[in-house]
Amino acid sequence: MKKNNIAVIGAGIVGASLAFHLSTYGKNVTVFDKGLPGSGATGHSFAWINAFGKLPRHYFDLNHRSMDLWSRFNETLGVDVGLKWGGNVTYYADRQKGQELLDQCERLQSWGYPIQTITQEELAELEPNLNIGPFFAGIHTLTEGHVIPTRVAEACMAKVQENGGDIYLDTSVESIVETAEEVILNTQREEFKFDKVVIAAGVDSTNLATSLGINLPQRVSPGIVTRTAPLPPIMETLSTIYLPPGPEDEGEIHIRQATDGSLMCGAGDQENENDDDSQEYADFLLKRASRYFRSLDGVQAERVPVGLRPMPEDGLPVIGFPNKSTRIYITLMHSGVTLAPIVGALGALEIATESSVDSLQPYRPTRFN
Numbered sequence: 001m002k003k004n005n006i007a008v009i010g011a012g013i014v015g016a017s018l019a020f021h022l023s024t025y026g027k028n029v030t031v032f033d034k035g036l037p038g039s040g041a042t043g044h045s046f047a048w049i050n051a052f053g054k055l056p057r058h059y060f061d062l063n064h065r066s067m068d069l070w071s072r073f074n075e076t077l078g079v080d081v082g083l084k085w086g087g088n089v090t091y092y093a094d095r096q097k098g099q100e101l102l103d104q105c106e107r108l109q110s111w112g113y114p115i116q117t118i119t120q121e122e123l124a125e126l127e128p129n130l131n132i133g134p135f136f137a138g139i140h141t142l143t144e145g146h147v148i149p150t151r152v153a154e155a156c157m158a159k160v161q162e163n164g165g166d167i168y169l170d171t172s173v174e175s176i177v178e179t180a181e182e183v184i185l186n187t188q189r190e191e192f193k194f195d196k197v198v199i200a201a202g203v204d205s206t207n208l209a210t211s212l213g214i215n216l217p218q219r220v221s222p223g224i225v226t227r228t229a230p231l232p233p234i235m236e237t238l239s240t241i242y243l244p245p246g247p248e249d250e251g252e253i254h255i256r257q258a259t260d261g262s263l264m265c266g267a268g269d270q271e272n273e274n275d276d277d278s279q280e281y282a283d284f285l286l287k288r289a290s291r292y293f294r295s296l297d298g299v300q301a302e303r304v305p306v307g308l309r310p311m312p313e314d315g316l317p318v319i320g321f322p323n324k325s326t327r328i329y330i331t332l333m334h335s336g337v338t339l340a341p342i343v344g345a346l347g348a349l350e351i352a353t354e355s356s357v358d359s360l361q362p363y364r365p366t367r368f369n
């Protein structure tokens with residue numbers, strides 16, 4: 001049996017960020033993942049860094065603050081994680097949807113979000129390869145971006161090791177027992193003892209929490225983002241674009257081109273639920289995208305298995321100690337790519353110093369007690 005300090009269960013982008021930030025406090029950190037870093041929701045993510053549709057106001061503020069931390073987080077990691085800024089454009093041909101978008105733009109401006117309306121001509125200048133089609137209204141957010149989230153999780157793991165921590169991959173934590181003195185973790189191979197344990201196991205967090213008598217309700221939220229192999233540059237300026245439905249389509253699609261050239265495409269909004277991971281559906285998504293970017297004609301869509309978003313029942317993140325003891329800490333959230341820098345930084349502060357950060361109050365797990 002080993003006596004260690006803090007364990008993090010889960011090397012997705014959120015758990016990895018938390019583990020990295022904890023290691024900067026001089027803590028002895030051990031990370032367990034049943035697969036590889038980023039192999040959960042993180043590896044399926046569209047990875048749009050934004051606060052665009054986030055409500056209520058405190059949740060918007062948390063996301064906005066995290067966006068501002070992203071560049072510094074990337075610098076500290078010291079490797080290329082595919083971070084690309086450039087902003088997002090959303091536009092509609094439909095008058096009612098266009099008007100709703102303009103109303104949302106006004107609200108976000110009043111909240112201090114860098115966003116402005118955009119004309120068809122301005123959009124054509126930003127994205128010369130885009131076949132815009134009918135256009136009623138559009139908005140341009142200036143400070144949004146995207147990242148390659150698996151690279152972030154891997155970079156955090158490298159830093160944890162550099163700071164003296166241990167990483168156990170392909171190691172599933174099968175049980176957790178909390179006593180007054182310690183927390184005991186059992187993996188398929190070994191038993192470990194820690195002073196504190198962070199549960200950052202994404203959709204699997206609920207089962208782990210339940211075994212400790214902690215209520216952590218989640219709903220199932222499947223999502224599909226199809227990909228291509230690396231392509232020459234198609235999007236010239238923007239990091240992401242939300243495109244309106246065509247005449248016979250079911251809804252909008254969103255597209256981004258990662259810095260490695262691969263293109264990702266999903267349907268609906270960021271929380272759109274869909275579990276069709278067939279090759280036919282992937283082809284269909286890319287065909288829709290090719291109406292807007294003609295050079296996508298004939299490009300092969302790669303089938304990506306369905307991704308399950310960690311999704312607390314009320315849609316808001318869960319961050320904090322679920323009971324009076326400070327031995328167990330929980331992080332569970334959608335938008336974890338946007339939120340990874342702030343949750344890592346503030347979560348580590350709370351765990352390492354046993355303090356309580358005001359801006360995390362709305363997200364406490366105790367709300368489900």
Ligand SMILES: Cc1cc2nc3c(=O)[nH]c(=O)nc-3n(C[C@H](O)[C@H](O)[C@H](O)COP(=O)(O)OP(=O)(O)OC[C@H]3O[C@@H](n4cnc5c(N)ncnc54)[C@H](O)[C@@H]3O)c2cc1C
Nearest residue numbers: 010012014034040041042045048173202223307335336338
């Ligand atoms: C289709 C889709 C699109 C998305 N788009 C966006 C977006 O545009 N912007 C955005 O900000 N967010 C987006 N998200 C959400 C974001 O990806 C997630 O919120 C984020 O990845 C969660 O990270 P995590 O570390 O909490 O969980 P995960 O990435 O799921 O990591 C949990 C880890 O825990 C490990 N694990 C589980 N159980 C155990 C166990 N018993 N023992 C050991 N290890 C265990 C798993 O192997 C996994 O690696 C999207 C998600 C999906 C699925």
